[in-house]
Amino acid sequence: MPLTQKMIEKANKRRRYSDGRGLFLSVSSSGRKTWAFLYRFRDASRDTTSEDGKVKRGYLEREMNLGPAMWSRVVGTPDEKDALTLDDARDKAVELRRLVRQGVDPKAERDRETRAVVRVKRGGSTFEQVANQYIDMKKAEWDAGGASEQSWRGSLGKHVYPVIGQTAVDRIDRADILELLRPIWKPKAEGGSIVTATRLLPRLDQIFEYAIAEGLRSGANPADRHNVKKSLPDPSKVHAPKRHKALPYADVPAFIKKLQQRSGVAPRALEFTILTAMRTSEIIGATWDEIDFATGVWTIPASRMKIKRRGSGEAREPHRVPLSKPALDLLRALPRLEGNPFVFVSVQERKKGEGLSNMAMLNLFKEDMGYKGEAVVHGFRSSFKTWAAEASDYPHELSEIAIAHYPNDKTVSAYQRTDLLEKRAPMMRDWASFIYGLPTDAA
Template identity: 50%
Template sequence: MVRLYASKKDVPFSAETGEEPGMLSHGRSAGDEEMRLTKRDIERASKRRKYSDGRGLFLSVSANGRKTWAFCYTFAGRAREMGLGSIDFLNVDEARDRAVHLRKMVRDGVDPMTDRNREAKVVVRRKVEGVTFKAVAERVIEMKKGEWSDDGKSETDWRGSLTNHVFPSIGATSIGEIDTMDVRDALKGVWSASPSTAKKLLPRVEAVFDYAIAEGLLSGDNPALRAKVKKLLPKLEKVHKPTPHKALDYADLPAFVRQLRARVGIAPRALEFLILTGVRTDEVIGATWDEVDLEGATWTIPAERMKAEREHRVPLSEPALAILRALPGEEGNPFVFISPNGKGKGLSNMAMLKLLKGDMGFAGEATVHGFRSTFRDWTAEETTHDNIVAEMALAHAINSKVEASYRRGDLFKRRKALMDDWAAYIDGTAA
């Protein structure tokens, strides 16, 4: 028979008495041997609950089926639960030996959790001496290099934002000495001067502290938790209201694309492809051939390259496919739109903007990002396509709960029809 305890109300071991309810005077409870967990009990335990092994030791099963040992006790009138580790690293005999040691600590008037935390802080202090925020940030960047495939853009962005806005104030400070107020003070200036930078910078600072905690250089809560830091700073939307991107009127778009097609080079093809697909600059210049299925007329952008961090399938119209089929390639270069300035690289993030504003003379009239607004205006005013289809074509976050329910699918067929209509409008072949 296995004893079950659903909550800390059922804690069986007491610091005050050193005994559990029903315990006999020689320290063993009636039927204690029968109540202990067997190996079969441990293997079969599957429901989300605590299974008692007796005298404060429990097998805890989580919602995802993970099994860990826990020691439950009361100390100074408070019920406490101390995790001992996974059954993968601590078998039942080892867990029982550990529980014997912890029960003795309780009887001796020592709180096991307080003692463990004190030891951990000593270890952390030894590790953290001389380890600065900047040193940890450098480790994070080196670690993340393996995740980035954008020709060094992310690394440059991370280093630049931290060097310019964070390192001057806390870069040389020991990671363990920095608190939430220090983080707040480091971000104060950029928060009001450049909210778009601040929005990216805070998660990066938080990631550095997360790494320090995982590495054992820091104990306790992350001092750069976004929810906490944001409470100490004004709301970004109140500090700065972004101005909309300049956008070309959709009535002028077919003529613009004709001008674009008359130009030679990678940048004009990339910009036309961006217009036809409705995506963002980073998504185009970061596109690699392994994301593209020419036969299936689909471009699948992985979640890590999307602003909403959600995989996005893009239906490719015939004009978009024609661009891809005609692009020059470079052996060993994975990028769809290769750089004309260096082997193995993708197109620069400034190439399309330079083409639009400088070479084509649209400075002050249009932006690269603005073509998404052009597409959205055309959809709303000239078509009968549903709002949700257009929003999903742009990979926008859906705020409406009703519309969000569509997220169970991606409306790919309906989005394909929309993008085909868009291509036909641009070409001047729309019915």
């Protein structure tokens, strides 16, 4: 039943009084009367699918305060300058319903405009302020230990803030972004750093998208990575990716024999690195609770992986490594220190109770064993990959997942939800058999 002026005057209970079609009179416990507009706004993220495959459309329930109500015929509400009469409120509700039909969320639109006005009054936010807000908001989903946060703050602090850090974020245009990137969009030999530059561009892109979403600037994103790249040289034409020197896979069995003659933690860590084809950081950070001897699987938390396995919008997933018999035997023979969770423990007096240093394997390989200039520890991953491609019949995708290279294509990633662990296990056994010179079924 529509409200009347008399009903508005007499309304004194704390409740909502409906005028119909989303317009309500709200009365507070103190007797203050305000107008509110309630509506449903289409929200695809709330869609649900029934068992028979039918999609039920989802909606967001919204309430928008329209302001105080003018409820007295005689004096009105003298302390409320913007008080709305019943007719005013109905006219406002008609306009809001029209916006909803057009696909505009009126409350979100008003909030955005309000934020923009407030920011203009306080002189605008600088790029550095906005970047710090974005990092603070996103860092919770980044790596444990702050590796990503440190990388973002470091690259922006060195290359971006000195140039546009104190500039209002709504005053920066595409020309400013190009001027910022061009000096470093070239090889290091020429005073640039193309790797740093290509990492910076997506970060700038995300920060400006955030600024636009927050109402801090309007118009196009000046750092849109796809458009900006059109005005810069093709990175592949000005930068040759660094290739890690690797031992030919045919030389690895002889190297393993030399390595087994050495005692200590570092030689065993290097041997385990070769057996699993994993990165140095993943090896030295390994803890005993990640190793399952019953199943023969090493599960590395996603937070410790360089490349994240995400799946289709899912939480980050860990990387699983099938362990061959030689790998498991190596682990069982390692000493365990009470209170120390690390598989490969530091032997340095000042670092006892910690994990192995990230230089231990490198120094062993380059200095002690004399391979300086010939190969690097990381190169054993290439040795494994080449062996898999040239000396085995295993598919390329298996060896890629074995070294924790997951597809970048989001569509491929969405459908490939398995890590093919069962198929990778025989490959790692064959790799172990090859490097130790064992019969194929012995590892």
